[in-house]
Amino acid sequence: MKRQRLRFKLLALFFFGLFAALAVYGGYSVLTNGSRWFASSHNSRVRSQKQQVTAGNILDRDGAVLAYTADDQRRYSDDEATRRALVHTLGDADGLVRNGVESFHASYLYGFRATVFEQISQLFSGAQSQGDTVQLTLSAPLSVTMASALEQAGGEADAKGAAVVMNWKTGEILSMISLPTFDPESASEAAGTGAAVNRATEGLYRPGSVFGVVTGSAALQDSADLSAAVFDCSATVCYVGDEAVPGAETEAHGPVTLSEAFAAGCDRMLAAVAVSVGDSALRQAAEHFGCGDNFLFDDLIIENSIYPSAAGDALTTARRGIGLDGTETDSGLQGGILMTPLHLCMITSAIANDGVMMEPKLLLRVTSPSGAARASLRPAAYRICVDSQTAAALKSWMRSASAIGPASAAAVEGLPVCGKTGSGDNCAVYVGFIDDSQFPYAVCVLIEGGTEADAAMAAAQAFAWLQASSDAVP
Numbered sequence: 001m002k003r004q005r006l007r008f009k010l011l012a013l014f015f016f017g018l019f020a021a022l023a024v025y026g027g028y029s030v031l032t033n034g035s036r037w038f039a040s041s042h043n044s045r046v047r048s049q050k051q052q053v054t055a056g057n058i059l060d061r062d063g064a065v066l067a068y069t070a071d072d073q074r075r076y077s078d079d080e081a082t083r084r085a086l087v088h089t090l091g092d093a094d095g096l097v098r099n100g101v102e103s104f105h106a107s108y109l110y111g112f113r114a115t116v117f118e119q120i121s122q123l124f125s126g127a128q129s130q131g132d133t134v135q136l137t138l139s140a141p142l143s144v145t146m147a148s149a150l151e152q153a154g155g156e157a158d159a160k161g162a163a164v165v166m167n168w169k170t171g172e173i174l175s176m177i178s179l180p181t182f183d184p185e186s187a188s189e190a191a192g193t194g195a196a197v198n199r200a201t202e203g204l205y206r207p208g209s210v211f212g213v214v215t216g217s218a219a220l221q222d223s224a225d226l227s228a229a230v231f232d233c234s235a236t237v238c239y240v241g242d243e244a245v246p247g248a249e250t251e252a253h254g255p256v257t258l259s260e261a262f263a264a265g266c267d268r269m270l271a272a273v274a275v276s277v278g279d280s281a282l283r284q285a286a287e288h289f290g291c292g293d294n295f296l297f298d299d300l301i302i303e304n305s306i307y308p309s310a311a312g313d314a315l316t317t318a319r320r321g322i323g324l325d326g327t328e329t330d331s332g333l334q335g336g337i338l339m340t341p342l343h344l345c346m347i348t349s350a351i352a353n354d355g356v357m358m359e360p361k362l363l364l365r366v367t368s369p370s371g372a373a374r375a376s377l378r379p380a381a382y383r384i385c386v387d388s389q390t391a392a393a394l395k396s397w398m399r400s401a402s403a404i405g406p407a408s409a410a411a412v413e414g415l416p417v418c419g420k421t422g423s424g425d426n427c428a429v430y431v432g433f434i435d436d437s438q439f440p441y442a443v444c445v446l447i448e449g450g451t452e453a454d455a456a457m458a459a460a461q462a463f464a465w466l467q468a469s470s471d472a473v474p
Contacts, residue, residue, distance in 0.1 A: 056131035171358030208422030211323030274321020
């Protein structure tokens with residue numbers, strides 16, 4: 001009998017432990033995934049709340065109204081160019097855009113964060129319940145400028161691509177553009193066109209030789225001798241054994257160091273360096289920059305970037321060194337390394353920020369209907385990607401790259417711009433930043449079907465706008 005009672009006690013303790021673990025996991029999930037639950041189209045509680053609460057306004061960093069409610073209808077900026085530039089970040093009333101502010105931050109906009117006292121006060125007042133006002137880190141004027149620059153670079157109406165501008169010290173996103181765009185006041189124009197996809201956060205692209213910053217970091221941390229070695233770049237094709245590396249064709253540069261090869265855009269040498277450091281070191285460097293991470297950020301959702309899990313042979317490693325790993329088919333190279341424009345901008349920001357990658361931030365502040373502070377910007381370091389010495393070397397390489405070749409198209413007089421260009425299978429990419437703590441901004445521009453110079457010129461417009469508006473953007 002005593003043995004049976006002991007068994008019952010142990011069984012009871014076991015089930016109690018399971019319930020306790022479930023409660024802890026539930027609390028953790030609410031804290032880490034709460035916004036994702038609210039963003040779900042299957043959340044019936046949010047649908048019900050929308051019938052009872054007037055959604056709060058959404059403002060840009062300067063206080064301009066980007067979204068509001070009038071006559072029980074969700075409306076957006078009176079300026080069409082602003083509506084189109086910001087639709088992928090804000091979302092739309094019809095829910096075509098996934099994970100925009102309208103859905104991801106519904107807990108604020110529809111009053112779910114109201115205190116018990118606030119709920120009782122609204123109940124006794126008899127007035128319609130109001131949601132919180134959400135102020136974003138975005139600059140509406142900069143976003144309009146970037147959308148226009150991206151459209152011009154990509155061929156106006158046919159343009160496809162993305163652009164991101166962020167503060168590399170704080171992680172604040174000042175602009176996040178995706179093309180093609182659409183007017184949220186006429187959302188039907190986006191149906192079936194792919195215009196509702198946010199290419200900045202959802203688009204996975206082959207980064208091309210802008211991945212060279214990762215390859216370079218692997219070389220710098222692998223061996224001081226390798227980073228200082230002189231390579232003979234006398235051929236125009238990179239060979240691994242008897243096989244040519246697809247995508248690594250380049251002009252001959254003669255004897256060059258790794259930094260000189262990087263500045264000259266010599267993909268052949270980047271591919272050779274990748275083979276020298278080996279696939280394991282290259283994968284580790286990519287993981288240090290966040291490849292393979294499950295991104296769980298408070299303010300927005302980003303697709304996870306991919307570095308292939310399978311070990312690569314020498315030829316594959318060479319392709320990975322220039323961001324072009326994949327299987328060769330009739331339509332080009334498929335699969336391999338895939339990254340979002342926002343993640344590329346985060347990597348660039350980490351190099352500017354002495355190796356520290358900051359969490360991307362969209363919320364500047366949230367205020368209750370009575371004006372009380374509900375939440376405010378809290379910059380947070382996400383990970384240390386490289387040490388400060390490696391970051392300094394990469395900065396120097398990117399500064400040199402900005403003086404010659406297609407990256408020089410992003411130069412702006414009076415600003416110390418550091419940058420790198422590259423080409424994926426069907427896209428041109430520019431990543432760069434201003435190496436000045438008074439102008440702590442990084443930019444990524446990606447254009448489908450465009451040229452590297454086009455991407456760099458679009459970035460130049462962002463740098464120029466930030467320089468001219470330094471008093472307006474802290």
